[in-house]
Amino acid sequence: MSDDAALAERFEEHRGHLRAVAYRILGSLPEADDAVQETWVRVAAAGADGVDNLKGWLTTIATRVCLNALRARAARPEQPAGVRVPDPVVSLPGAAPDPEREALLADSVGLALLVVLDALAPAERVAFVMHDVFDVPFAVIGDMVGRSEAAARQLASRARRQVRATGPVAPDVDLQAQQAVVAAFFAAARAGDFARLVGLLDPDAVVRADGGAARPGASVVMRGATEIARATIATASSRADFTPVVVNGVAGMLITVKGRPVSVIAVTVTGGRVAALDAITDLARLSALDLPRVP
Numbered sequence: 522m523s524d525d526a527a528l529a530e531r532f533e534e535h536r537g538h539l540r541a542v543a544y545r546i547l548g549s550l551p552e553a554d555d556a557v558q559e560t561w562v563r564v565a566a567a568g569a570d571g572v573d574n575l576k577g578w579l580t581t582i583a584t585r586v587c588l589n590a591l592r593a594r595a596a597r598p599e600q601p602a603g604v605r606v607p608d609p610v611v612s613l614p615g616a617a618p619d620p621e622r623e624a625l626l627a628d629s630v631g632l633a634l635l636v637v638l639d640a641l642a643p644a645e646r647v648a649f650v651m652h653d654v655f656d657v658p659f660a661v662i663g664d665m666v667g668r669s670e671a672a673a674r675q676l677a678s679r680a681r682r683q684v685r686a687t688g689p690v691a692p693d694v695d696l697q698a699q700q701a702v703v704a705a706f707f708a709a710a711r712a713g714d715f716a717r718l719v720g721l722l723d724p725d726a727v728v729r730a731d732g733g734a735a736r737p738g739a740s741v742v743m744r745g746a747t748e749i750a751r752a753t754i755a756t757a758s759s760r761a762d763f764t765p766v767v768v769n770g771v772a773g774m775l776i777t778v779k780g781r782p783v784s785v786i787a788v789t790v791t792g793g794r795v796a797a798l799d800a801i802t803d804l805a806r807l808s809a810l811d812l813p814r815v816p
Contacts, residue, residue, distance in 0.1 A: 524568075525565070528564070528565065528568070528569055529561075529565075531569070531575060532561055532564060532579065535575070535576050535579050536557060538576065538580070539556075539557045539560060539579060539580065539583045540553050540554065540557050542580060542583055542584065542587070542650075542651075542655065543556040543557055543583055543586075543587050544608075545630050545635075545650045545654055546584065546587040546588075546591065546646060546647055546650050547587055547590060547591065548605075548607030548608065548635045548638065548639060549607060549608050550608040550610075550811075551608075552590060555590075556583060556586045556587050556590060557583065559586045560579060560582050560583040560586055563582055563586070564579065564582060577661070580655075580657075581661070581664065581665050584647060584651060584665045584666075585665060587647065588643055588644065588647050588665070588666060591643035591646060591647070592643050595642075595643060604636065604729045604730070604731055604740055604741070604742050605636075605639055605731055605740075606632065606636055606729060606730070606731035606799050606800065606801050607632060607635040607636065607639065608810065609632050609768045609769055609773075609785055609787060609801065609810070610768070610769050611766050611767070611768050611773070611775065611785060611810070611811070611812050611813060612766065612767050612813060613764075613765075613766060613767070613813045614696075614700065614765055614766070614767055616767075616813070630650075630654060630769065631692065631769050631770060631771055631787065631789065632768055632769045632771075632787035632799045633787065633789045633797045633799050634684070635769075636729055636799055637683070637684055637687055638650070638680075638684070640683070640687070641680050641683060641684075644666045644668070644676050645676045645677070645679055645680040645683075646680065647662070647665065647666055647676075648662050648666065648673050648674075648676035648677040648680060649676075649677050649680035649681060649684065651665065652673075652677045653677065653681065659671075659673040659674045659677070660673075662676075662677070690789070690791045690796055691791065692771050692789045692790055692791060692796075693790050693791060693792070693793070696767070696770075696771070696772060698790070698793070699771060699772035699788070699790040700765055700772040702721060702772070702788075702790045702793060702794070702795060703765065703772040703773070703774060703788045703790065703795075704765065705717075705721060706718065706721045706722075706788070706795055707763050707774055709721065710753045710754060710757045711757050711759070711763075713754050713757070715750050715751070715754060718746075718749075718750035718753060718754065719746045719747060719750045721794060721795055722746035722749055722750060722794060722795050723746065723791065723792070723794040723795060723796045724745070724746050725744065725745070725746075725796075726744070726745070726746055726749055726794075726795055726796055726797065726798075727742065727743070727744050727796075727797050727798075728741070728742070728743040728744075728749050728752070728797075728798045728799075728800070729741075729742050729797070729798070729799045729800070730742075730743075730800045730801075730802055731800065731801050731802065731803060731806075732802045732803055733802075733803025733804075733805060733806055735803075735805070736803070739802055739803075749798075758778070760778055760779075761776050761777065761778050761783065762776070762777045762778070762780075762815065763775075763776055764776075764777065764813075764815050766785070766813065768785065768786070768787035768788075769787060771787055771788065771789060771790070772788050772790060773785065773786050773787045773788055774786045774788065775812060775813070775815065777815050780815060781804075782804075782807040782808070782810075782812055783802065783804065783807070784800050784801065784802045784807075785800065785801050785807065785810070785812060786798050786799065786800040786801075787799045787800075
């Protein structure tokens with residue numbers, strides 16, 4: 522086997538890990554795949570002679586590629602108004618394990634947290650993800666972002682404060698209990714049961730809906746149980762079919778009309794109440810996502 526072929530084989534052993542890193546940093550599956558491919562291009566050009574810790578070296582290169590992508594995104598935002606909900610990883614409850622999905626969701630980062638991470642500065646996001654999710658030492662993170670160890674620690678600390686101030690609370694551990702709350706919520710929405718909806722919502726609940734750049738008015742952030750209950754009843758459709766799904770490790774709902782996806786929603790359930798709903802309603806984007814087929 523040639524040296525190039527051997528290096529390619531060793532790279533493939535770490536592809537799943539690199540994709541998981543890139544997905545958490547970028548919140549986009551296509552961009553994560555692009556970042557992994559760019560990492561391979563750089564690795565193939567440089568070679569790995571003298572590299573003792575290949576996984577760590579590859580992770581550093583991939584992280585730098587992702588940081589550049591975040592900086593480019595910040596310089597030319599794709600969606601200047603509303604909110605962007607990152608790409609979800611969606612499966613049916615009880616579905617057979619998929620190694621690729623399991624790699625993406627190891628040390629799971631919920632969709633609600635990814636939404637909050639989008640508001641961080643690029644270096645802050647990298648420092649937070651690499652330390653708080655992947656437990657990478659600050660000295661290594663500093664090298665990744667071109668800062669000192671102390672500066673990397675400060676970046677992660679600032680990011681952590683912002684996440685705590687504006688971010689999601691931890692979901693209930695029991696997925697089946699989450700699913701029961703989500704089912705009750707959407708049943709109440711279809712029945713127009715305002716009081717039931719308010720009772721199922723945390724008083725400080727938040728809805729973040731991403732309607733896409735073509736429909737900026739459909740990208741909204743809404744807070745408060747009463748307002749969310751009213752809006753949910755107003756938009757509920759008797760023509761729609763509701764399929765329970767698992768979205769980035771938490772209960773969710775895939776909504777279709779005549780088999781066509783019109784929304785996928787991740788629901789953060791805390792203390793038996795709905796604390797956050799993060800939805801993608803961009804039809805073009807939904808058609809491009811890897812969504813499960815509705816039975």
